[in-house]
Amino acid sequence: MEEAAIGDAALFHSEQRLQQAARVNDTATIRELIWGKVNINARNSMNRTALHWAAMAGHERAASLLLDHHALVDAEDKFGMTPVLLAASHGNLSTLQTLAKAGATLTARNRLGQTLLHCAAVQGHPSVIRYVVEDLEGIPVDDPDQNGKTPLLLAAESGHSDVLSLLCELGCDLQAVDKESNSALHLATRRGHAELLSFLTSAICSDAQNQDGLAPLHLASQAGHLSCVRTLLDSQCQINALSSRRQSALHVAVERRQPPIVELLLRANINLHLQDQQGHTALDRAVRSQHAALADMIIKAERFHARSLGANGQTGELDLTLRHVGDLSRVRSVLWALATRHQKPGDWKKLALHWDFSAKHIQALENQWTGSDSYKEHGYRMLLIWLHGISSLGKHPIKELYEGLVEIGSTDLAEKVRRQANAEQEPARRCVLM
Incomplete structure (x- = not known):
């Protein structure tokens, strides 16, 4: 039992070494392990063989050596990816060509129903796409995957403008939509690929x-x-x-x-x-x-x-800014004092109605309840909205506020506003209208 366990451990170690050697293109170690009768098609927890790793990394010499010793050219990993699909996904054109010459199934699909073109489009590899379309047969450029996405739709979703341009050059259907009726424009927009939108x-x-x-x-x-x-x-x-x-x-x-x-x-x-x-x-x-x-x-x-x-x-x-308001900090200070110290509940509504705020606008401002003093916040918000309108018309906010208070019968408040505005202003710059 103990000897068997040691043997199994040694075998597992050799298989691990083989996959690692394929990852780094270490053909000497691969030959050594092959001579030692390692299982060349041994799989890891992702169901990948050494050939998968060589194809993924683009190691042509390692891939050729493994193929020469009967590595399974169409082995699928847990995602349904064969070595040739991994080569396309990682843009390894020469390795893909080596696998094609070795008899790899070029119409293979992964678990999502994606072909060589889909895999290359998702990752943005135009050279692979051109080779597949122009040199291989049986792989339609507008073939949908299980989600109804064509290579064009995947390129748009992934933001690959070079692939998008190439697929259009190769005659793809720009009007294609996926199973949720998303066009290339929908998919590019949802992912935020603004650079593609002008073209689309x-x-x-x-x-x-x-x-x-x-x-x-x-x-x-x-x-x-x-x-x-x-x-x-x-x-x-x-x-x-x-x-x-x-x-x-x-x-x-x-x-x-x-x-x-x-x-x-x-x-x-x-x-x-x-x-x-x-x-x-x-x-x-x-x-x-x-x-x-x-x-x-x-x-x-x-x-x-x-x-x-x-x-x-x-x-x-x-x-929507207040950049037109001169001496904005002083004006805001006056408005804040009016709303929070001088006005009583309901006073701000009189001003709002005088300034043509609609009932709906007043209701919207009142909706934000923050306690018994909420009217202060409501009043201040209303005053800032009013200030925006006044400033966009080029009118003097303190003068307009003074006159508005007088017109609604709040002369005492108008005088308080005048005194505060003048107190916060340098004597030489005091508004003569106040």
Whole structure:
């Protein structure tokens, strides 16, 4: 029993040495082990033989030596990968050619139903693809795998522009879709491969929906791929397209909490009034998710567009920042003091109504409950949104605030604002209107 165990251990050790030698192209050790009657087709825990490792590493001499001594050319590992599939996957063209001459089955498929072309496309090996298409037979360029993905779709999903270009040159079907109706444009967008989109949008409909009813713009907004959103918008995709849930890209970006995407869509003039299948607008979604910053961005955009309509579209482009406000820190200090120290509950709503905040906007601001003093936060948010609008019109915020307070009958508060603003301003720069 003990001798048998020692023998088994020695045999296992020899098989391990053979596989390691194949990995590093150590043909001397391979010959030594072959002379010692090692099992040349011994497998490891992944069901791989020495020939698998030689093919994967691109060691032509080791592969040839193993083949000369009857290594199984079509042995499959646990993933259904034969040596020739591994050579294609790792871009080892010369080793692949050696295996082909040795009689390897060139139409082999792995467990995912992928051929040589699929394996090379996933990993980005154009030289292998050109060889397979131009020099071999029986491997269609548009053959789908088990998920319905053609080599083109896998190249787009993996972001390999050189492979994508080559497959198009070789006559692949650019309109192919997988089992979930994803086109190459869907797959590239979902993975964030913005560099592929300009090419793909010139050949594939950018508004086509997959089986979930999502267009590429929805997927880019969902995943937060800002550069993809920008590229799709530049290609004139339908910005207001709705998914099967009747969600716009803005709904999706709000739902996934993607502020940069939301801002980009707002600046691109997406329709803010579109309702999903529950009848909710993007603002409703932002409010329900308690995402105050997104809600405030949408309110700013709605007020901006309302001003544009009132001024026949002459208010310029939407800018959600406060960069137009001069001495911003002083102005914010005045607004903060007004909202948190001087106003009583409900006072901020009077100002909001005076400044044409809609009932829906006021309700959205009130939705964020932080305790009995929530009205202070609500008031401050409202004032900052108002400040955004005033600054975009080039008006003096302190002067407008003073006049607004006077007009709603809060003269005492107006005087407090004037005194604080002047106290925080250098004497030489005091506003003469105050």
